[in-house]
Amino acid sequence: MTLEALLSPRLSLCNLAGSSKKKLLLNIAQAIAEQYPQLDSDTVFNQLIARERLGSTGIGEGVAIPHCRLPGCEHPIGVLCTTEPAVDFDAADRQPVDLLFALLVPEDSEQEHLDTLAQIAGLFSDSRVREKLRAAESGDELYGLAIDSAAAA
Template sequence: MSETSLTIETILAPELTLCNVPASSKKRVLEFIAEQIHLHNATLGDTQIFSNLIARERLGSTGIGQGIAIPHCRLEGLEHVIGLLVTLSESVDFDAIDNQPVDLVFALVVPKEATSEHLELLSQLAEKFNDRTFCDRLRQSEDAITLFQRMTSGR
């Protein structure tokens, strides 16, 4: 394992950054995430990703409040962390801690062994998403390229 620390910039690919995704439910959002990651990396099964995301949600919602969710899971056989960022065209109920519907989702899929990296990335995301102005800028992104640039530049 390399010594470089993981950052949001190193795990988020432009093709896994999507704007105004239609979703009718939390389940549908998680299915969409699994499908997109599978399209990005065909060696990863969408069913396996979806099952792991659902299993993690059963432990407690990953809706962190203020319309934001960070669904995440560990995956056997994964070699590097994968991030996916979407804005939803309409907010969906995510059982968030503040009971607010979610429209900004950053998913994290990490190798089974990557415990410290996993926690570090969750902490980085929580810090970024704690900035309301930053979140508003993400929500106002008109297209995926802008969304990606705003997320990775932090401005």
């Protein structure tokens, strides 16, 4: 799945508020529910938190990829956001997170889920991409930089 099919400008959020991992995930869940009214923000939040309890989705270098399979989700949904300030996400490298890509996939999409996670992790493995995304000043700019970076990868 292409990043362009997964992400939208409305779910590309600069400087998302949140003083903790839970607060950030709650704000992400609420943003998703605003764009997809058929999805309940509490359910999205609870699924993301349940996944975090299995182990942090902080992958290092200030990046986290919170993700879950979600009942009622008809197609993969991505949310890209930056935070200010960075938040402790229990990442293995102990660096606080300021760049997140949340991923929701339909409950029965196990292989697509894994493939999409690998694609996102690959994109964030490039330090130049991370720095470009962190420098974005608006959701539209964040979206454009992510799409351009994915196309160039």
